[in-house]
Amino acid sequence: MNHERRTVLRQLSKVTGYALALLAGAWPRLGWSAEQRPAFTAETLEETLKALGASGSKESSEIEFKAPEIAENGAVVPVEVDSKLPGTRSIAIIVEKNPHLMSADFTFPEGTDPYVATRVKVAETSNLLAVVKTDAGVFHATRLVKVTLGGCGG
């Protein structure tokens, strides 16, 4: 295989990707357009935090954030967030290096513990952020997860 052919193929696959993305955007059944969930379509950490309304977030040790240091399989990475911050309203989980950074945003009504455990995909070695919104402002905790086998694409 020569390099020119490879480049052409790569370009072709990019074009197909864009076309599919456009199609997906226009698909009437897909009720979740970008406008409705800006935090989930942002492509950088800064944009994601901004869309979440968490731009000035401060690091906090009052957030217990459990994630493995090394994930052998990035497709299934267990994460657990337990906020000790008073007046916790929501917890968002962000995987910085993922094509889709924003994993989940949980809202806790009165009577529900500010605790959640789930599993996320981590495409490559990346920082994971738990962003906690409280009555007294926005805080976060960071964990680095090293991935030996990717979780996205295939």
Place this chain on the structure above:
Amino acid sequence: MADPMRIRAALVGDKVDVKILMAHEMETGLRKDGEGNVVPARYIVNVSATCNERTVLSALWGASVAKNPFLAFRFTGAAKGDKLKVTWTDSDGDTRTDEVVIG
């Protein structure tokens, strides 16, 4: 119609300990099948749990929640025998609701 969720809700002290397993592919739209075709994105976008007509958890999800999602949380204000109802909706508009009795 998607497969049912597996839900466990147990009263521990005054708190209900909830563990949920959902059956969903959680396709990111970035994966390719055996023939090299892109598998279209399809993932759960919304999850909510209610108990006695009261919302106890709501969540917005993106494509990077792992396949066949697992979710655990805790809430107060329910008794043994009460029902917990969990609903998810995916990006294609498909939805599934399952109910379990708190034990």
